[in-house]
Amino acid sequence: MDKRNRLRKNEEFKRVYRRGRSFGNRNLVLYIYRNGLDFSRVGFSVSKKIGNSVIRNRVKRRLREIFRNNFNNIVDGYDIIIIPKKNVVDMEFKKLEGSVFHILKISGLLKDSGDK
Numbered sequence: 001m002d003k004r005n006r007l008r009k010n011e012e013f014k015r016v017y018r019r020g021r022s023f024g025n026r027n028l029v030l031y032i033y034r035n036g037l038d039f040s041r042v043g044f045s046v047s048k049k050i051g052n053s054v055i056r057n058r059v060k061r062r063l064r065e066i067f068r069n070n071f072n073n074i075v076d077g078y079d080i081i082i083i084p085k086k087n088v089v090d091m092e093f094k095k096l097e098g099s100v101f102h103i104l105k106i107s108g109l110l111k112d113s114g115d116k
Contacts, residue, residue, distance in 0.1 A: 007043030027099040029083040
């Protein structure tokens with residue numbers, strides 16, 4: 001996952017929130033919006049409700065690692081925002097990864113989901 005695959009600017013986040021579709025499960029909320037590019041970009045928004053900066057940054061590092069390892073399985077052409085919920089802090093890495101795959105599958109962003 002390169003730097004070009006990251007959402008960084010506030011305007012980019014606002015566009016996805018305003019115009020995008022949202023999906024959720026017990027652990028995560030996902031916003032997606034078609035970006036008109038030939039690659040997808042991902043951003044993470046971790047609320048202060050999750051914990052202090054050490055905990056928030058740990059959650060972001062874990063999510064970035066999941067996306068880095070699996071970015072080739074994601075459909076191209078979307079801006080994606082992941083918002084973790086509070087119970088993500090205590091989750092094992094494999095369970096968090098499973099939760100990310102679940103929400104990507106229900107949103108139709110996994111390449112091997114076939115039906116969408």
